[in-house]
Amino acid sequence: MIEIKLFGSLKKYVCGEKRVELAPDDAKCVNDVLLILQITKGEVGQILINGTPVNSSRAFNDSITNDDVVDLYPISAGG
Amino acid sequence: MNVTHGPHGYLNRILRVNLTEQTIKVEELDKGFIRKYLGGRSLALYYLLKETKPNIDPFSEANLLIFATGALTGNAGPAIPRYTVVTKSPLTGGLGASEAGGFWGPELKFAGYDALIIEGVAKRPVYIWIKDDSVEIKDAENVWGLGSCEAQEKIKDEVGDKRARVAIIGPGGEKLVRFANIGNELGHYNGRNGLGAVMGSKNLKAIAVRGSKKLKAFDEPKLKEIAKEFAKTFKENNLGYTLFEYGTTATVEALTGFGALPTNNWETGVFEGAENLFADVYNEKLLTGRKGCYACPVRCKRVVTVKDEKYKVNSKYGGPEYETIGAMGPNMGIDDLNIIAKANELANHYGLDTISLGMTISFATKCFEEGLISVEDTGGLELKFGDGDALLAAIELIAKREGFGDIMAEGSHIMAKRLGKGTEKYTITVKGQEAPMHDPRTKVGVGLAYATTDIGTDHMVAPHDGFLTDAESWSFKNAEKLGVTDPSGLFDLTETKVKNFAILNRYYRMFDTIGCCCFGFAPRGPMEVDTFLEMINAITGWETDFDELLKAGERSLVLSRIYNYREGFTAADDNLPQIFYKDMTDGPYKGKLAIDKDKFRELIRSFYENLNWDKDTGYPKKEALESLGLGEFA
Ligand code: SF4
Numbered sequence: 001m002i003e004i005k006l007f008g009s010l011k012k013y014v015c016g017e018k019r020v021e022l023a024p025d026d027a028k029c030v031n032d033v034l035l036i037l038q039i040t041k042g043e044v045g046q047i048l049i050n051g052t053p054v055n056s057s058r059a060f061n062d063s064i065t066n067d068d069v070v071d072l073y074p075i076s077a078g079g
Numbered sequence: 080m081n082v083t084h085g086p087h088g089y090l091n092r093i094l095r096v097n098l099t100e101q102t103i104k105v106e107e108l109d110k111g112f113i114r115k116y117l118g119g120r121s122l123a124l125y126y127l128l129k130e131t132k133p134n135i136d137p138f139s140e141a142n143l144l145i146f147a148t149g150a151l152t153g154n155a156g157p158a159i160p161r162y163t164v165v166t167k168s169p170l171t172g173g174l175g176a177s178e179a180g181g182f183w184g185p186e187l188k189f190a191g192y193d194a195l196i197i198e199g200v201a202k203r204p205v206y207i208w209i210k211d212d213s214v215e216i217k218d219a220e221n222v223w224g225l226g227s228c229e230a231q232e233k234i235k236d237e238v239g240d241k242r243a244r245v246a247i248i249g250p251g252g253e254k255l256v257r258f259a260n261i262g263n264e265l266g267h268y269n270g271r272n273g274l275g276a277v278m279g280s281k282n283l284k285a286i287a288v289r290g291s292k293k294l295k296a297f298d299e300p301k302l303k304e305i306a307k308e309f310a311k312t313f314k315e316n317n318l319g320y321t322l323f324e325y326g327t328t329a330t331v332e333a334l335t336g337f338g339a340l341p342t343n344n345w346e347t348g349v350f351e352g353a354e355n356l357f358a359d360v361y362n363e364k365l366l367t368g369r370k371g372c373y374a375c376p377v378r379c380k381r382v383v384t385v386k387d388e389k390y391k392v393n394s395k396y397g398g399p400e401y402e403t404i405g406a407m408g409p410n411m412g413i414d415d416l417n418i419i420a421k422a423n424e425l426a427n428h429y430g431l432d433t434i435s436l437g438m439t440i441s442f443a444t445k446c447f448e449e450g451l452i453s454v455e456d457t458g459g460l461e462l463k464f465g466d467g468d469a470l471l472a473a474i475e476l477i478a479k480r481e482g483f484g485d486i487m488a489e490g491s492h493i494m495a496k497r498l499g500k501g502t503e504k505y506t507i508t509v510k511g512q513e514a515p516m517h518d519p520r521t522k523v524g525v526g527l528a529y530a531t532t533d534i535g536t537d538h539m540v541a542p543h544d545g546f547l548t549d550a551e552s553w554s555f556k557n558a559e560k561l562g563v564t565d566p567s568g569l570f571d572l573t574e575t576k577v578k579n580f581a582i583l584n585r586y587y588r589m590f591d592t593i594g595c596c597c598f599g600f601a602p603r604g605p606m607e608v609d610t611f612l613e614m615i616n617a618i619t620g621w622e623t624d625f626d627e628l629l630k631a632g633e634r635s636l637v638l639s640r641i642y643n644y645r646e647g648f649t650a651a652d653d654n655l656p657q658i659f660y661k662d663m664t665d666g667p668y669k670g671k672l673a674i675d676k677d678k679f680r681e682l683i684r685s686f687y688e689n690l691n692w693d694k695d696t697g698y699p700k701k702e703a704l705e706s707l708g709l710g711e712f713a
Contacts, residue, residue: 007336008329008358009321018359042552043317045545046336053667056568058549073336074321074329075545075554077603078517078525078538 002027002064004037008074013039024066031060033070045075087297088618089113089150094192094214096207098281099140099199103214108193114621115708117592117631118149120176122194123165124638127174128712130196133645137169137273138255138280140200146187146246146286147194149594153185153373154294154618156302157309157606158599160185160372163269163591169280170257170273170435170490171511173643174533177260177274178591180372181267186244189290201282204253208238209288219284224250226428227262228395234287243289249430251478252279256488258435258513262427266370266380266397270432271512272534273490297620305614309606310376316553319605322379322598323369325358327401330516331408332357338666339518342409343464344441345507345658348518349665352414356404364416365398372596377605379598383420390417390467392424399423399433402538405516406437411444412464422470429478435490438513440473442491443483445505452498458482507656510535510648517543519659520672522569524580526679530653531584531686533639541583542603544569544576557601557608561586561625572678574685581689582629589632633690634707637699640692641712650697653683 001021006014014020014037027033030047047054047062048071054062064070091108116122123145135141144166151159162184168175187195190209197207204219221237222230227249235243244263252259252275259275260268269275278284296302313319321329334340335353342350354360361381368382381398385391399407399419407413407422426433440462446452447462454461460476460483462469476484486494492511495503507514512535519526522544529536546554550566562582567575583602590597593615598604600611608625616622643652655674662673684694691703704713 007332009317009325011359012317012320040317040553042549042554045333048336048667051667056548056570058566071336074317074333076330076333076337076339076517076522076543077318077327077545078330078515078543078597 002033002066003069004033005069005071007072010039010043010072010074013037024064027064029061029063030054030070033064033072034060039072043074044072046073047071086113087295087620088154089118089148090188090191090193092192093194093196094209095196095198096214096216097198098201098205098216098283101216113150113193115631116634117589118152118193119147119161119163119178119592119594120165120588121592121631121635121638123147123163123176124174124635124642126196127165127167128638128642131167134647135167137167137172137175137277142167142277144197144274144277144281144283145194148184148188149592151615151618152594153188154296154302155374156306156614156618157313157375158372158377158596158604159594160375161594161596162187164261164274166274166277167646168272168274168534169255169276171535173510173535173646173648174639175272175274175277176534176639177269177271179261179263179267179269180596181263182373183244183246183263183267183288184594185373186288186290188294189292190288191290191292195286197281197283200280204282204284206234206283206285206287209286210238210240211289211291222284223253226250227430228265228393228428230284231265234285238287240289243287245285245287247285247430248275248278249428249478251429251431252276253284254478254480254488255279256431256477256480257490257493258432258439259430260432262430265395265427267372268432271434271537275430296618298617301617302614305610305617306374313377313605316605318603319377322377322604325362326379326381328361328381328404329358330401331404334517337518337521338663338668339521340409341405341516341518343412344410344445344505346445347665348663350409350414353409355414356408356416356419361416365420367394370397375596375599377598385417385420387417390421392420393428396424396427402516403433403437406434406441407470410437410441410516411470413467413470415467418467418470422474425471425474425478429474431474431478434515435513436474436477438507439477439487439491439494440470442494442505443473443487446498446502449505451500451502456483504657507658508536509654509656510652512536514656519655520570520663520674521668523572523576523674526655526659526674527577527580527682527686528584530655530683533643539587539597541580541587542597546602547579554602558583560608561629570672572675572682577682577685577689581686585629585632585636587632588635589628592631592635593628630707634709636690637703637707637709638712640697640699644698650683650695653697655679
């Protein structure tokens with residue numbers, strides 16, 4: 001399974017959960033994760049796959065496989 | 080629609096109080112002045128430039144302390160409660176300016192004034208009591224030396240009006256701590272630049288105000304409709320939802336993802352105990368309520384209770400927001416929200432800016448741990464990262480200027496100069512002001528803000544880079560309406576980055592003049608820019624557009640630049656602390672993200688050019704002044 005960890009306001013997309021799991025067959029790249037969880041891309045500020053930042057191009061096409069951990073962080077705002 | 084004549088939303092009236100002469104005067108502003116300057120920071124700068132001489136001592140009688148609302152302040156719309164306090168800063172020696180929300184600015188307008196200019200120095204402690212047209216300078220002996228909460232309550236009792244709004248300094252301001260602030264209603268602060276110390280130097284404890292007049296908006300039904308719709312829908316927007324649910328505290332999590340949570344005086348951005356400070360933990364452990372500012376439904380301010388007896392707080396002071404959590408938490412190696420809440424309460428009781436306070440203590444702690452100062456210097460205080468009791472003890476010493484607190488009360492920049500021994504390398508300041516809790520290596524636009532802002536490091540001068548990275552995002556689409564054309568990556572050192580920053584820097588400066596809170600409006604807040612413009616026009620009747628408004632923002636940037644150069648600043652002061660020219664030391668970007676110094680210098684030159692300032696000197700060209708109608712300041 002792929003473990004998705006959600007931070008800050010992004011938790012609202014999964015009813016306040018901090019973690020969810022997705023089947024590798026359903027989520028082959030970061031974009032799939034965002035689509036399945038219905039997360040608005042513009043609200044995502046940072047994504048780590050196994051602790052490594054994804055390509056910052058915002059194409060979200062970085063691939064993921066079984067046992068990967070994907071961290072999704074909201075935009076970091078000032079204040 | 081309201082068809083009355085005269086200004087709508089503002090008054091064109093200024094109150095002037097001279098504390099030396101004990102005189103009170105009301106002056107009318109020229110018609111057109113507010114439309115040109117919008118009020119707030121620009122109005123105040125106009126008078127600071129006109130009426131103070133260069134190179135005065137900030138604590139001298141010659142310095143002015145100016146409170147100025149914006150054209151929108153106090154009208155019945157969301158997120159428009161703000162006012163500015165402007166003076167010469169004792170922390171930086173340049174422009175001192177800081178905005179606050181809350182209730183005081185609206186109340187000043189209900190009393191019939193757009194601004195209040197304080198001149199001179201009172202012989203004995205006083206406070207000012209403004210009730211509509213009646214203005215009195217009253218004896219403050221009874222409240223001098225008291226913490227903000229107690230003093231505020233006593234003043235309200237004394238003037239016999241519980242609903243009076245009070246702008247106040249704590250004992251820190253009285254003791255001239257160079258980063259003392261001015262608060263209102265115990266939860267809203269003109270936080271930065273040591274404005275409270277200037278107020279203290281004038282022997283002015285507080286300004287209580289109560290007004291009975293109603294502001295006249297140009298189109299009341301329209302304003303009502305906008306306000307009603309906003310109150311109903313703002314939580315559907317993610318930014319609105321987050322502010323209501325978490326205040327600004329979710330920033331801890333967002334920055335953790337970058338390994339950019341300033342830790343142990345910025346030694347690293349990776350903090351082991353970060354999870355203990357996450358927004359959900361905060362809500363569970365501390366949060367007991369939410370509060371906000373005048374007429375704003377967002378209610379992004381926190382009310383907290385600490386269960387641990389040792390760190391019990393007075394809930395009236397509100398709870399820590401992100402900058403305070405950052406500065407007193409990870410930056411001090413502390414992962415206990417109870418201690419951070421206590422540090423926040425003490426800072427508010429004594430009236431101290433939490434960013435400069437945390438950063439000065441973390442600097443001292445770093446010097447201590449490096450052996451550059453010892454218990455002999457500190458009078459026995461063992462400063463250690465992670466030691467909450469040492470942090471709280473240091474706050475007490477600073478507020479009272481006792482022992483080692485006396486040198487810490489100067490702020491880290493002056494302190495390092497006095498200490499010598501190479502301690503300067505552990506300061507993280509621009510123009511003498513300590514950095515807020517955002518690492519510009521992970522958002523380069525914030526670096527441009529830190530370097531170029533005239534009050535020293537400031538994180539609130541443009542929306543942070545994350546709002547402009549994605550062309551499809553709601554924030555970016557709103558920014559497009561302001562003239563932004565292309566997205567820019569977080570770490571980009573490009574012309575697009577400069578262009579976007581320059582547009583939004585004007586936009587945010589417009590907020591600071593017209594009286595807006597940046598949390599209310601896109602790209603950072605939930606109200607779309609089109610609706611925002613409709614609201615401005617419904618209040619003022621100006622039929623203005625963003626061209627005119629951004630130009631007014633630019634006018635303000637120019638005025639503060641003129642002021643700072645008059646006080647001796649140059650382009651060399653538009654720089655970043657050395658640490659940001661080095662790679663991150665840990666986390667997902669370990670060994671990466673150093674800002675290229677030469678490229679960054681080029682970006683600053685482009686920023687000057689974008690504003691039609693000389694690209695070498697950073698000073699506004701004559702044409703720039705003329706095109707903005709500022710020829711008189713040439
Ligand atoms: S968004 Fe928050 S800080 Fe801004 S005006 Fe509203 S309550 Fe005050």
